[in-house]
Amino acid sequence: MDFVYRPSEYELKLSVLFVVKNLKTSASAPIISEIISSVVETDFFELGHLTHTLVESENLEVFEIDSNKVFSITDTGEDTLKFFYNDIPFSVREKFIKKIDEVNRQVYLDSLVTAKVYPVNEKGETMVQCEINDLGERIFNLELTVGSFNVASSIAEKFKQNSEEIYQEIIKLLS
Incomplete structure (x- = not known):
């Protein structure tokens, strides 16, 4: 069995600040917890309590995005x-x-191909929006309105799994 380091409360607070500062995505409580507890x-x-104390001490700010609480490091937190960066053990920082x-990396890869499902009306019609992005630029966008949520969900899943083939076939058919 591997030894797992048990940090002090102080080190955990610094760890939360370190993780929030270095994430390139929304720093939600589950993501912070996943990283630190790994x-x-x-x-x-425990991390939720410490995150709350960091908000109270104005080291972190909390925002609501799509009904989810996300955290951002403040100037005070920075x-x-x-000042206390070296108080997080080097080996722990490296693992973080x-x-x-x-x-x-996973967030970046997930952003390359997206497929979202939206309700259109009360009749059950649903829209599916499929996108392919490259270097932050949208290179392909397809919006379809279909008769049901299940059909839209199926299209979204198939697009995520086969986006390159679908893109090539559409370009081939339209060229």
């Missing part, structure tokens, strides 16, 4: 982290960086 011994509830890089 490296050190802690749990979601200063705190800069590795896990944060994995999360950031």
Whole structure:
């Protein structure tokens, strides 16, 4: 069994600041918890309490995006982290960086191909919007209105799985 480091409350607070600062996506409580608890011994509830104290001490700000609470580091939090950066053990920081890089990479990959389903009206018609993005630019956008949520969901799933083939076939048919 591997040894799992048990940080102090102080080190956990610094860890939360470190993770929030280095994420390139919305820093929600589940993402923060996933990253930190994969490296050190802690749990979601302890991290939730510490995150709340960091908000109260104005080291973090909390925002609501799509009904989800997300956290952002403040100038005070940046200063705190800069000053006490070395109080997070080097090996723990390195593991955090590795896990944060994995999360950031997955978020980037997920942003390349998206397919979203939206209700259109009360008759059950649903829209599916399929996109392919490259280097932050949308290179393909397809919106379809279909008769049901199930059909739209199926289209969205198939698009995510076969986006390159679908894109090539549409271009071939229209060229």
